[in-house]
Amino acid sequence: MARAVVKLPSTVKRGEIVEIRTLVQHAMETGFRRTQLGEVIPRNIIRTFVCAYNGKEIFRAGLHPAIAANPLLAFTTVATESGTITFTWTGDNGFSVTESATITVE
Template sequence: MTVRTLIKVPKTARRGEVIEISTIIGHPMESGFRPGADGQRLARNIIQRFSCHYNEELVFSAELSAAIAANPLVAFHTVATASGTLRFTWEGDQGFRHSESVAISVA
């Protein structure tokens, strides 16, 4: 399965500055309630968890449910503390797991 993400993080920030982070992931979401061509319900396939680690420290996480939109947008704020890496992880049904990292420079 090909996964597409769009991650918006400032490349630079001042130490102590509150920064906005937003992510979108393209994922073949399925609620588990819709019938397939054979009349049987299609298996649920949603993203259940999202997390963001900043230099290996968890700064944001969310538990998602069947009501989540396809290609979910997750936006949040954190404080720029040091230069390093933001690692984003999405986990879901059917063993789905995808991670991406983005660097940030803090002065």
């Protein structure tokens, strides 16, 4: 089971811009590399990242073979209401990781 680390402030003021940082454990094997015997190492990457704020999608990213291992994504959103922010990474070979964080808006 891959690990994910998410960082965002737990308490913010209404209307404040919040920075969210996400890091997920994944090899991001490109599919272009070969073993020393010349066999292609099959592609194994994360394809999609989705972030939802109280169930509503606020950020989506498509990932491709040139993206580094253990991808780090940082983005911002505006704090509108208290609730849960969920993060989902999906990819090749049925890869799926979900992480969530709570945010309190004052």
